[in-house]
Every structure is written in structure tokens, then in C-alpha cells.
Amino acid sequence: MAEKPIQGEKRVFMTGNEVVAWAALAAKAEIMYGYPITPQNEIMHYWTRMAPKYEKRFLQTEDELSAGFTTIGGVLAGRKAFTATAGPGNVLMQEPQAMAEMMRIPIVTIIQQRGGPSTATVIYSQQEVTLTTYGGNGEGLRIVFSPANHQDLFDYTIKAFNTAWKYRFPTFVLGDGYQAKLRESLTIYDPEERGIQLIEPETTLGKLRVSSDTEPRHIRNTYNTEEELLEVLTQYFEDYEKCAREIVEHDQFDCDDAEIVVVSHGVVSRAGKGAVQELRKQGYKVGYFRPITLRPFPGEALRRVADKAKTLLFVESAQGQMAKLAKEAIFGSTVAVETLFKPGVGVTSEEIVTKVKGMK
Amino acid sequence: MTMIPQMPKSWRLESKPHKFCPGCGHGLVLKALGEAIDELGIQDKLVYGCDIGCSLLSWDFFNVDSVQTHHGRTTPVMTGVKRANPDAICLAYMGDGGGYAIGSQHLVNAAARNERITAILVNNCNYAMTGGQMAPTSLPGMKTETTPYGRDIKEHGYPTQGPEMVAAITREGAYIARGTVANIKQLKGFIKKALENQMAGNGFSFVEALATCPTNWRTNAKDTWAFVENEMPKFFKVGEIKNPAAKEGE
Amino acid sequence: MGKTVKIALAGEGGQGVQSVAEIIAEAANEEGREALYIPNFGVEQRGGVSIAYLQIGSEPIGSPKFQKADVVIALSDRAVVRTSRYVNENTTFVYDTSIEGVDELLPRNAGRLLGIPALDVSKKELHPRVFNIIIMGAVVKATGVVSEAEARAAIEKKLGYKFEQDPSLRELNFKAISRGMELVEKAQ
Numbered sequence: 001m002a003e004k005p006i007q008g009e010k011r012v013f014m015t016g017n018e019v020v021a022w023a024a025l026a027a028k029a030e031i032m033y034g035y036p037i038t039p040q041n042e043i044m045h046y047w048t049r050m051a052p053k054y055e056k057r058f059l060q061t062e063d064e065l066s067a068g069f070t071t072i073g074g075v076l077a078g079r080k081a082f083t084a085t086a087g088p089g090n091v092l093m094q095e096p097q098a099m100a101e102m103m104r105i106p107i108v109t110i111i112q113q114r115g116g117p118s119t120a121t122v123i124y125s126q127q128e129v130t131l132t133t134y135g136g137n138g139e140g141l142r143i144v145f146s147p148a149n150h151q152d153l154f155d156y157t158i159k160a161f162n163t164a165w166k167y168r169f170p171t172f173v174l175g176d177g178y179q180a181k182l183r184e185s186l187t188i189y190d191p192e193e194r195g196i197q198l199i200e201p202e203t204t205l206g207k208l209r210v211s212s213d214t215e216p217r218h219i220r221n222t223y224n225t226e227e228e229l230l231e232v233l234t235q236y237f238e239d240y241e242k243c244a245r246e247i248v249e250h251d252q253f254d255c256d257d258a259e260i261v262v263v264s265h266g267v268v269s270r271a272g273k274g275a276v277q278e279l280r281k282q283g284y285k286v287g288y289f290r291p292i293t294l295r296p297f298p299g300e301a302l303r304r305v306a307d308k309a310k311t312l313l314f315v316e317s318a319q320g321q322m323a324k325l326a327k328e329a330i331f332g333s334t335v336a337v338e339t340l341f342k343p344g345v346g347v348t349s350e351e352i353v354t355k356v357k358g359m360k
Numbered sequence: 361m362t363m364i365p366q367m368p369k370s371w372r373l374e375s376k377p378h379k380f381c382p383g384c385g386h387g388l389v390l391k392a393l394g395e396a397i398d399e400l401g402i403q404d405k406l407v408y409g410c411d412i413g414c415s416l417l418s419w420d421f422f423n424v425d426s427v428q429t430h431h432g433r434t435t436p437v438m439t440g441v442k443r444a445n446p447d448a449i450c451l452a453y454m455g456d457g458g459g460y461a462i463g464s465q466h467l468v469n470a471a472a473r474n475e476r477i478t479a480i481l482v483n484n485c486n487y488a489m490t491g492g493q494m495a496p497t498s499l500p501g502m503k504t505e506t507t508p509y510g511r512d513i514k515e516h517g518y519p520t521q522g523p524e525m526v527a528a529i530t531r532e533g534a535y536i537a538r539g540t541v542a543n544i545k546q547l548k549g550f551i552k553k554a555l556e557n558q559m560a561g562n563g564f565s566f567v568e569a570l571a572t573c574p575t576n577w578r579t580n581a582k583d584t585w586a587f588v589e590n591e592m593p594k595f596f597k598v599g600e601i602k603n604p605a606a607k608e609g610e
Numbered sequence: 611m612g613k614t615v616k617i618a619l620a621g622e623g624g625q626g627v628q629s630v631a632e633i634i635a636e637a638a639n640e641e642g643r644e645a646l647y648i649p650n651f652g653v654e655q656r657g658g659v660s661i662a663y664l665q666i667g668s669e670p671i672g673s674p675k676f677q678k679a680d681v682v683i684a685l686s687d688r689a690v691v692r693t694s695r696y697v698n699e700n701t702t703f704v705y706d707t708s709i710e711g712v713d714e715l716l717p718r719n720a721g722r723l724l725g726i727p728a729l730d731v732s733k734k735e736l737h738p739r740v741f742n743i744i745i746m747g748a749v750v751k752a753t754g755v756v757s758e759a760e761a762r763a764a765i766e767k768k769l770g771y772k773f774e775q776d777p778s779l780r781e782l783n784f785k786a787i788s789r790g791m792e793l794v795e796k797a798q
Contacts, residue, residue: 013645036490036493036506037490038489038490038491041505045491048505049508060493062462062496119412122653178648181651182646182647182648183632183635183645184647267673270670270672346673348673379654381655417654488655489653489654491655575656
């Protein structure tokens with residue numbers, strides 16, 4: 001029996017990709033499938049180095065299509081399996097993710113966003129929000145967490161496994177190239193020692209049949225009639241609605257009397273926080289709102305904020321991918337909207353401060 | 361007398377010095393290719409496609425219409441060009457991942473359909489641009505970023521022998537060879553024949569080139585050459601595998 | 611330690627820029643300060659200007675990159691040009707005096723320009739191998755983000771195993787840190 005990768009808790013200073021590998025170990029993930037693509041490669045590098053010691057497995061597949069489908073296979077075999085990708089790899093991965101949505105297969109995927117579309121840059125962006133929340137040829141029945149720092153990355157990667165296996169929707173941790181490559185401090189810990197119960201995986205295929213009376217499992221993702229499909233999807237929508245209430249997460253402060261609320265997610269929310277704090281110091285009535293789950297989107301909470309504010313300022317390293325989700329979620333609100341879009345480029349708190357000061 | 365190295369006419373001066381690492385095999389393969397283009401006089405008809413990975417650094421290498429595609433998709437893009445314009449000489453340039461991993465289905469199908477394009481695959485036993493992960497062609501026991509303890513044949517199988525695979529699925533009309541940067545003259549000969557095979561309208565032409573990658577192999581100059589000259593040929597046999605022109609009693 | 615200090619270190623690949631930044635970041639973190647370090651990275655494996663973005667302060671760091679730096683250290687002509695965008699009237703711009711034609715390239719809008727003969731010192735006084743450690747000393751003096759003692763402790767942690775085999779290396783590295791600090795002191 002291999003030893004536990006993390007005993008107790010430890011303050012460490014490492015890159016985001018390394019954090020993900022440790023979090024997956026802490027969550028008792030058993031196998032990773034992956035394909036090289038910058039900027040997530042180091043997740044595989046760390047995982048393959050630590051794998052033998054903790055009796056974990058790894059397969060480098062021939063591409064991301066395969067990485068997604070082999071991860072599905074691993075999950076169906078009853079193991080906590082995960083994969084990671086970015087950019088064009090994320091595009092390819094939509095096919096297996098759609099299958100996971102249709103068949104309610106709990107695969108966990110870490111995305112480290114890079115510039116897009118196409119190869120663009122290997123560096124950074126927040127341009128895979130649309131793809132990760134609503135990719136595939138379906139209705140986006142997925143769960144997407146947007147971490148802002150390494151502590152989040154660790155906490156939410158562990159949470160992603162639990163969320164996926166409890167609610168049975170493909171679950172994503174949506175990071176980015178900056179978070180992947182930057183070094184900062186965090187506390188890594190053994191979740192069970194902190195009272196976080198880790199959901200046990202279940203086997204769908206290949207479980208040893210106790211007797212010939214036990215029915216074999218037959219699963220498919222094909223339906224014969226439109227009505228059949230609608231029936232299945234309707235049930236899924238119900239399931240999603242129900243669990244959305246338990247899963248949805250956001251963070252906010254200073255919104256009660258705010259005229260302008262800065263809405264940002266992921267690493268950009270750090271700049272958002274700094275900007276709002278600085279503006280408040282200077283006497284501006286500004287608030288901070290950060291969706292932590294992009295799917296399900298914290299629409300109710302944002303609507304409440306929008307009803308009190310004059311303007312929402314959407315700030316993201318994309319051309320409105322988060323803004324689009326937000327606007328749909330608060331449809332009917334008459335709040336004014338301003339934007340600070342920098343697709344593929346980082347945003348600093350100074351820029352947000354300048355923007356707010358320039359607004360009327 | 362000082363020897364000034366001659367650059368092939370088809371090379372683009374403005375993009376030199378190139379961006380490949382010191383000691384990279386790409387520079388040598390592209391030199392052989394450049395000379396072949398010059399000697400065949402096909403610069404004006406050539407359409408050049410490169411893949412993702414280090415091959416993408418060759419996107420502006422030649423004075424030739426060029427396109428940098430997606431990973432593994434250079435073969436189908438060049439196939440598309442050729443089907444739409446059979447007069448163009450289409451060259452698909454890729455690495456071991458672009459041909460034998462993510463691009464393998466395209467390579468196999470282009471070969472099976474006997475697409476009249478020429479594919480050149482640079483084999484340096486790793487995914488170099490992304491930092492040195494295992495490639496289909498990594499040697500047994502080879503330490504890479506995703507096989508930190510060495511490639512285990514039991515776990516990952518043997519290195520892919522691409523030209524042999526392509527030879528098995530092609531019929532008459534295909535030209536297939538494996539050259540090496542350790543013998544540039546021979547490699548150039550293979551590349552020329554591969555292009556001539558396309559020009560004659562015979563069929564699919566494929567040349568694998570064994571190449572060096574001291575950056576990811578973490579070898580000095582001496583060990584780099586030792587690896588490509590002595591180790592790699594143990595798994596990748598250098599030579600011509602199929603030559604339609606030879607069959608005609610040339 | 612109050613306001614976050616923003617440092618950009620730039621040089622040619624191979625000059626050890628990233629190692630220095632990483633060591634300083636870890637040193638600051640060891641001392642309980644908030645530290646964030648991110649390298650620049652593009653498609654090429656080799657070549658190109660290597661830039662390290664370092665932020666150290668008492669509050670959690672916000673955005674991983676910044677628009678203007680408090681201190682820039684540029685070690686090659688390309689690095690000087692590349693880092694000019696991070697310079698304003700509050701920036702201390704430290705550069706190596708051995709860079710050919712550097713005077714034409716220097717950003718005139720910098721708050722302070724400090725030329726240090728680090729390469730010279732590494733070649734003539736110490737050893738070319740510790741060039742980047744001299745730079746580390748320069749960063750330490752120019753920014754005050756860690757003390758000399760903390761910098762030594764960080765080097766010990768990173769290279770201690772090499773020092774065990776050859777104790778003279780320890781002296782060499784520690785001397786390099788001091789020299790780097792002296793060079794900045796003198797240039798001020």
C-alpha cells in the first residue's frame with residue numbers, strides 16, 4: 001500500500017502545473033491520460049515522476065481526442081481518471097467531452113488557457129471560456145471552476161473530482177498559462193485530514209459479475225427518436241438545475257453601495273480585487289464580483305448586485321466570453337454595461353483603476 | 361581561401377539566421393530540401409506546409425508559398441491543395457508527432473489513397489518544442505519528460521517505424537525512404553527522388569529524416585552525433601524502401 | 611516591507627536570469643513575504659530574450675505581470691530594448707556597462723540609470739560562472755527585497771550539495787553576492 005502523497009499540511013512555493021499534479025494525488029486520482037501541449041505539459045512531467053512512488057498510472061496518448069476517450073475509459077473502469085489540455089487540444093477534446101455529457105461520465109479535465117483561436121500563443125488568455133462551458137454539440141451540461149490563485153487551483157482540483165463523481169457531469173478546472181507557470185505560495189494538505197470526504201469511484205464496465213444472474217451493463221449515447229432524446233435531456237436538465245444550487249459559487253465585496261461593480265474571473269479577478277480596494281481607498285463607490293463557477297454561472301447573485309448598481313464593468317482576457325455568460329444570466333436587468341476586454345493579454349489593477357476613473 | 365557556405369537559392373535570406381537551436385537537425389534537412397528544390401527548379405511551383413512543433417519555425421524559411429497548419433494536419437492541408445490544384449508541387453513537412461501520433465490517421469489515409477504529395481518527416485525521437493516529451497519514435501530506455509525513468513517497451517511498445525508502415529499500405533507509385541542528417545548527400549538524393557515522384561504523378565512520396573536534438577537529448581556535440589549515427593539506426597534502418605523509378609529498370 | 615516591489619530581470623538565454631529570479635522569489639517566500647515569479651515563454655526552446663517578472667511584498671500579489679517596474683535589470687542589448695516598455699520616472703534601470711553601444715539604447719525616461727560592470731567583474735575578478743550570482747547581489751541591493759544574509763541562505767539551500775563537494779564554491783558565490791551589491795552601491 002503506497003504512502004499518502006501529502007501528510008498533514010505543508011506550506012509550499014511552486015508553479016501552478018505542479019500544484020495540479022499534487023492536488024490530483026491528494027484527491028486520490030489514479031490515472032492520468034494526456035498529450036503534450038503548452039502550457040500544461042508540466043502536469044504530466046510531475047505526475048509521471050511521482051507516479052511510481054504512489055502507484056499511479058499514466059498514458060501519453062496519440063492526441064487529445066484519444067486523451068479524452070481514454071480518460072472516459074478509465075472512469076468507466078471505475079478509476080478516478082483525469083486529463084489536461086489547452087488551446088487547440090481543448091478544441092479536439094470537445095468530442096469526448098460531449099460523449100461524457102451525454103452519458104453522465106465523471107471525467108475531470110484541467111484546462112490551462114492560452115491565446116486563441118488556433119495556435120495563436122502558447123502563453124495566456126481567458127479565451128476558452130465559451131469552449132469549456134458550452135463546447136461540444138450539446139447543451140453545456142458541465143461544471144466549470146475558475147481558480148484565481150494556487151490555493152484555489154489546489155482546492156478546486158480536489159473539489160472537481162468530488163463534484164464530478166457526485167453529480168456525474170464532466171467537470172473542469174479552468175486555469176491559464178500564467179497560473180500554470182507562475183510560482184507562488186500555497187498550503188497543500190491531505191483533504192481527508194481536513195474533514196473533506198473523498199467520493200469513491202464506481203465501476204461501470206468490467207466489474208466482476210457475482211453470478212450469471214447479474215445483468216451486464218449496456219451503455220450507449222445514441223437514441224432512435226427525437227422524443228427519446230428529449231426525455232433523456234429533460235431529466236438531465238432537472239438533475240443539473242438541482243445540483244447547480246449546491247455547486248454554484250462566487251465571491252463579492254463592497255457591492256451594497258457600489259455604483260460600478262467590477263466583474264472578473266480567474267487570474268484577472270486578482271487585478272479586479274486590487275483595483276476595487278485601491279479605488280475604495282480613493283473614495284470611489286466600486287464593488288467586486290467574481291464568479292468562481294462559470295458553469296453553473298452565479299446568475300442570481302449577479303442579478304442582485306446588478307439591481308443595485310448603475311454599471312457592471314466586465315474585465316477579461318477575452319473578447320467578452322465571460323460577459324456573454326453574465327448577460328444571459330441576468331437577462332432583464334437594466335444595468336448599464338461597460339467592458340475592458342484584452343483577449344490573450346494580461347490585465348493589471350492599474351488598468352482597471354484607470355478605466356473606472358474614466359467612466360461616468 | 362575562406363569557404364563561404366552557400367545558401368540554397370530557394371532559402372529566404374530575410375528569415376536567416378534561423379530560429380532552430382544550435383545543433384538541430386532541422387537546419388540540415390532544410391538545407392538538403394533547399395538544394396533539392398534548386399536542382400529540380402521547382403521553386404515557383406512549390407507549396408510548402410509545416411506542422412506544429414519545431415517544424416513550425418520553418419514557416420518563413422523558403423522563398424516559396426508556405427502555410428503553417430495545426431498539429432498533424434499538414435498532410436491533409438497539402439492533400440487539399442494538391443486535389444484542388446494538381447499543378448502545384450505540395451510538400452508536407454512535419455515532426456514525429458505530426459506524422460506518427462496526432463497526424464498518423466492523416467498520414468495513413470493519404471498513403472492509402474496514394475495522394476500525390478511529398479511528406480518529409482523529421483525524426484528526433486522526442487516532442488522537442490514542448491520540452492522533450494516521449495514521441496512515438498523515442499528509443500527503448502530513453503529518458504524523456506513523460507518517461508522520466510526510461511521508455512519501457514512493455515508499457516509503450518517499440519518506436520514507430522513509419523516508412524515501413526507506409527510501405528505496407530501503399531502499392532505501386534509510392535516512393536518511400538529513410539535518410540539521416542549524418543549523410544546529407546544521401547538524404548538530399550532521397551528528397552529529390554521523392555519530389556520527382558510527385559512531379560511524375562506516380563503517387564505518395566515519403567521521406568523520414570533521422571535528425572539531432574541536443575537540446576532535449578541533453579547531449580554534447582560528440583554524444584549527439586553518436587546518438588544519430590549509432591543508436592538511432594539500430595531501430596530505424598536508413599535506405600530506400602520503395603522506388604517506382606527503380607522498378608522501371610532505371 | 612510595504613508596497614509590492616516589481617522587478618523585471620532580462621538577459622540572453624543562458625545568462626541565468628530565470629535561476630536568479632527563482633532563488634530570490636524562494637528566499638523572499640522563506641522569510642514569510644508574499645512573492646510571485648513568472649518567466650516569459652514563447653514557442654522557441656532556445657534563443658530569444660529571457661525575462662523574469664518578480665513581485666515581492668507584504669500583501670498577496672495581484673496580476674502576475676505588471677506595466678511598469680520599480681527595478682529593471684538588463685544584461686544584453688536586446689534585453690535593454692525589450693525592457694524599455696517597463697520603464698517610467700519611478701524605475702531604477704540597472705544595466706551591464708559592457709553591453710556594446712548601450713548608451714544609445716538606454717531608456718531616457720528612467721528615474722535612475724545605474725551602470726554596473728558585472729560581466730567584467732565576473733570575468734576578471736571572480737568567475738564567469740557566477741555572473742548571475744553577481745546580478746543576484748545587484749538585485750538584492752537595488753530592491754532590498756531580501757537581505758544579504760537571506761540571499762546567502764537561499765544560495766546555500768539551492769547549491770549546498772555542490773558546496774559540500776567543493777567548499778571554495780561557497781566562498782565564490784557569497785563573494786559574488788557581495789560584489790554585486792557593492793557594484794550597485796557604487797553606481798548610485
